[in-house]
Amino acid sequence: MHAYAFMDPINTLWMEQVRAEVGAEKLGAFCVQCHSPIGVLTGETPVGFDKETVDPLVKEGITCDACHLMKEPSPTAQGEAQFHYDVRSGKKYGSIMDPAPNSFHESEGTVYFSISNACLPCHDLVNHQGLPAEITYSEWLYSPYAGMGVECQDCHMETYSGQAAVGGPQREFLHRHDFAGVDIALTDNFPNMDVQRQKVEQLLRNAVTLEVEIPDAVQAGSLLPIKATVINDKTGHDIPSSVTFVRQMWLEVTVSSGADTLYKSGYFDANGDLMDEHSALNPNGDPDLVLFQSALFKNGQPANVFTADSIRIGSIAPFQSKTALYSIPLPANPGSTIETRVRLRFRPFPPYSIRDGASELIDRIPVFEMAESEKSVIVL
Numbered sequence: 001m002h003a004y005a006f007m008d009p010i011n012t013l014w015m016e017q018v019r020a021e022v023g024a025e026k027l028g029a030f031c032v033q034c035h036s037p038i039g040v041l042t043g044e045t046p047v048g049f050d051k052e053t054v055d056p057l058v059k060e061g062i063t064c065d066a067c068h069l070m071k072e073p074s075p076t077a078q079g080e081a082q083f084h085y086d087v088r089s090g091k092k093y094g095s096i097m098d099p100a101p102n103s104f105h106e107s108e109g110t111v112y113f114s115i116s117n118a119c120l121p122c123h124d125l126v127n128h129q130g131l132p133a134e135i136t137y138s139e140w141l142y143s144p145y146a147g148m149g150v151e152c153q154d155c156h157m158e159t160y161s162g163q164a165a166v167g168g169p170q171r172e173f174l175h176r177h178d179f180a181g182v183d184i185a186l187t188d189n190f191p192n193m194d195v196q197r198q199k200v201e202q203l204l205r206n207a208v209t210l211e212v213e214i215p216d217a218v219q220a221g222s223l224l225p226i227k228a229t230v231i232n233d234k235t236g237h238d239i240p241s242s243v244t245f246v247r248q249m250w251l252e253v254t255v256s257s258g259a260d261t262l263y264k265s266g267y268f269d270a271n272g273d274l275m276d277e278h279s280a281l282n283p284n285g286d287p288d289l290v291l292f293q294s295a296l297f298k299n300g301q302p303a304n305v306f307t308a309d310s311i312r313i314g315s316i317a318p319f320q321s322k323t324a325l326y327s328i329p330l331p332a333n334p335g336s337t338i339e340t341r342v343r344l345r346f347r348p349f350p351p352y353s354i355r356d357g358a359s360e361l362i363d364r365i366p367v368f369e370m371a372e373s374e375k376s377v378i379v380l
């Protein structure tokens with residue numbers, strides 16, 4: 001997603017929406033500061049810039065130099081990441097403390113590259129209203145992981161042994177740069193799309209534990225209790241994290257008897273939207289819906305990330321859990337057994353968030369399965 005950070009059509013869409021709302025002048029370099037530091041540095045992304053006409057290097061988004069020119073990271077993001085880049089010496093900074101001399105560029109090792117500070121400049125967004133809006137780094141910092149010395153790289157940069165560069169020495173600990181998260185490229189021909197998708201699937205399969213409690217037997221005509229607990233026991237920050245106001249993690253619950261569905265929650269309307277207040281077809285049509293998504297407000301009204309002054313947090317912090325209780329009325333005669341299924345699902349953003357402007361991409365939004373649990377219940 002780093003290579004995608006600037007040309008990402010969703011980013012383009014939302015940036016234009018925010019621009020239209022607050023004015024290009026006022027927005028300034030807010031979005032590009034993190035999505036293309038190279039654009040800001042080179043002056044290629046002035047106020048009101050057009051994405052299509054910038055230099056190809058800028059289109060590379062968070063390219064190698066966006067990280068490897070960092071002599072030291074900024075102490076804090078505070079909305080617009082401040083970078084301490086060394087653009088003059090031609091040196092590349094990194095984590096190898098004994099870099100081999102080569103004829104391409106000088107290299108220097110700094111301790112920052114192996115710790116979470118390397119990610120801080122962009123992954124801790126506090127907006128101009130002082131609202132901590134996308135704060136993966138802070139979530140991590142105030143979690144036990146920071147104390148245990150488990151850094152971002154430990155989970156997001158798999159190690160391998162080999163050569164860091166053609167002709168370089170054999171090294172024991174090198175780092176993959178896939179940076180899998182929860183999101184995938186939606187545009188055609190993005191390199192390694194299949195691999196990217198697999199890596200996200202794998203990460204999300206290993207992010208939480210879902211515990212479901214359902215009795216073995218129930219009385220016909222009574223209420224079937226379902227208790228579902230989502231425990232964030234494997235993720236180094238909140239889940240979802242960062243842009244939690246668009247990320248959707250939710251519980252899908254189905255109770256059926258033979259071919260008859262007796263109950264369902266967490267399903268889509270015909271537009272593909274969950275039936276909360278954002279559903280155009282069936283607003284609030286799923287009153288039991290359990291959705292872990294945040295919401296941004298300004299003066300109590302829905303707002304964007306630039307203008308918001310408060311946030312209702314829907315995510316689950318590290319080592320915390322959230323429990324949902326369902327109480328499902330059963331018919332007097334549902335058959336001798338009923339089947340239950342609880343799934344925890346995830347998607348990077350909902351159709352309604354891109355319907356106006358990028359509707360052609362709606363069918364490509366992936367839905368990932370994080371966990372599921374099935375159980376047959378005897379009806380007495």
Ligand code: HEC
Nearest residue numbers: 010011014015018030031034079122123125183241242243
């Ligand atoms: C402080 C740095 C920072 C600023 C400022 C910032 N972003 Fe981001 N943005 C990020 C990071 C880091 C992520 C990745 C977080 C994640 O995936 O959970 C991200 C993710 C996104 C995504 C989700 C990508 C996707 O395809 O799902 C969009 C869209 C986006 N940003 C648009 C914007 C827009 C528009 C602005 C300006 C209004 C903006 N960002 C300002 C750092 C920033």
Ligand code: HEC
Nearest residue numbers: 002062063064067094095096113114118153164173174175
């Ligand atoms: C988002 C930031 C980021 C980007 C973009 C990035 N790197 Fe890295 N890179 C790192 C970090 C962090 C490490 C060190 C990881 C550690 O030691 O835990 C690293 C390590 C390295 C190393 C040392 C060997 C190793 O694998 O540890 C090389 C070489 C390297 N990167 C080259 C590149 C090249 C080439 C690109 C562009 C194709 C690139 N990097 C893009 C953050 C980045």
Ligand code: HEC
Nearest residue numbers: 119123137140151152155181182207235236238239240241
């Ligand atoms: C203990 C392992 C672990 C550590 C440490 C960790 N992550 Fe993650 N990260 C995950 C898992 C698992 C996911 C997928 C679940 C999720 O979205 O939270 C993830 C997802 C993400 C996402 C996408 C979040 C979203 O919902 O859009 C970003 C961005 C991210 N991590 C950045 C970071 C940064 C930056 C750090 C360090 C401050 C970090 N991670 C530390 C495991 C980890």
Ligand code: HEC
Nearest residue numbers: 001005008034035066118119122152156179180181182183
């Ligand atoms: C120069 C700014 C910058 C730095 C430094 C940076 N990132 Fe990112 N990162 C971004 C942006 C912007 C995105 C979102 C790209 C998009 O989807 O539009 C992102 C996306 C990601 C994602 C994918 C999130 C998803 O939802 O799939 C992960 C994982 C991630 N970063 C981890 C890291 C880690 C770990 C580090 C530190 C080694 C780091 N990043 C350093 C700007 C940065």
